Amino acid sequence: MPELPEAEAARQRIEDGALHRTIERITLGEVSHMDLPDEEAQARLIGTQFTRTHRHGKYIFVGSVEGPWLHIHLGMAGSIRVTHGQSDLPDFIRFSLVFEGGNTLHFRDPRKFGHIEVIEDVDDFIAQKGLGPDALLIGDNAFAQNVGGTRGAVKSALLSQKKIAGIGNLWADETLYRTGVDPEARACDLAADRVARMHRASQEILQAVVDTGADYSRLPDDWLIHHREAGDACTRCDGSIEKKTVGGRTSYFCPTHQKGV
Numbered sequence: 001m002p003e004l005p006e007a008e009a010a011r012q013r014i015e016d017g018a019l020h021r022t023i024e025r026i027t028l029g030e031v032s033h034m035d036l037p038d039e040e041a042q043a044r045l046i047g048t049q050f051t052r053t054h055r056h057g058k059y060i061f062v063g064s065v066e067g068p069w070l071h072i073h074l075g076m077a078g079s080i081r082v083t084h085g086q087s088d089l090p091d092f093i094r095f096s097l098v099f100e101g102g103n104t105l106h107f108r109d110p111r112k113f114g115h116i117e118v119i120e121d122v123d124d125f126i127a128q129k130g131l132g133p134d135a136l137l138i139g140d141n142a143f144a145q146n147v148g149g150t151r152g153a154v155k156s157a158l159l160s161q162k163k164i165a166g167i168g169n170l171w172a173d174e175t176l177y178r179t180g181v182d183p184e185a186r187a188c189d190l191a192a193d194r195v196a197r198m199h200r201a202s203q204e205i206l207q208a209v210v211d212t213g214a215d216y217s218r219l220p221d222d223w224l225i226h227h228r229e230a231g232d233a234c235t236r237c238d239g240s241i242e243k244k245t246v247g248g249r250t251s252y253f254c255p256t257h258q259k260g261v
């Protein structure tokens with residue numbers, strides 16, 4: 001499932017290929033049951049140019065200073081492509097913006113759980129969703145308060161988009177694995193320096209994944225991402241990986257080096 005790094009890679013593709021170009025037309029693929037801009041919303045976009053992008057957690061935005069914004073949510077399997085001229089198109093294109101000069105921004109979504117909508121203001125949108133600070137930008141104090149202050153399981157706190165936006169299941173597990181924290185530990189029982197280490201680790205992990213363009217195969221072999229199987233050898237100690245459901249999500253961890261307190 002796309003998480004923050006995929007959203008950031010998509011934002012970067014939009015930034016590189018879709019700004020400062022006039023939108024000539026919009027084409028739709030097979031879009032039954034999908035939530036996409038209606039004709040009226042599409043008409044507002046024709047003839048305008050995007051001038052900036054923004055990302056908050058897994059949410060992607062592209063817009064301009066005066067005009068409306070597009071909010072793009074990748075859903076379960078969505079992605080963004082920008083093509084130039086008559087290049088071969090991938091399957092499952094749902095929504096395409098054709099720009100003057102030949103670039104086209106495509107929203108591809110095989111599973112149709114993604115959506116696109118026209119919104120007026122990004123800050124209002126983020127406030128209405130009740131999203132916490134972006135995981136790559138959240139500061140020490142906010143992390144200590146929002147995550148470290150939680151009475152529930154630390155993994156659930158990391159996954160709560162209202163506390164911190166953009167950490168999904170994979171990178172919550174990776175953060176806890178790297179810092180030796182039991183996913184079921186009560187966050188408020190953890191010492192301040194352990195919470196601070198989780199903060200640093202989460203940002204280093206997310207940034208490293210962003211730097212690969214969300215290509216997980218390029219991540220180091222000793223990361224948990226490559227060992228998400230019960231019984232696999234732990235890469236940080238003599239233990240082995242176990243699987244457990246925490247806060248409703250499948251979690252992989254090493255009970256030997258990941259401790260509660």
Ligand SMILES: [Zn+2]
Nearest residue numbers: 234237254257
């Ligand atoms: Zn271990």
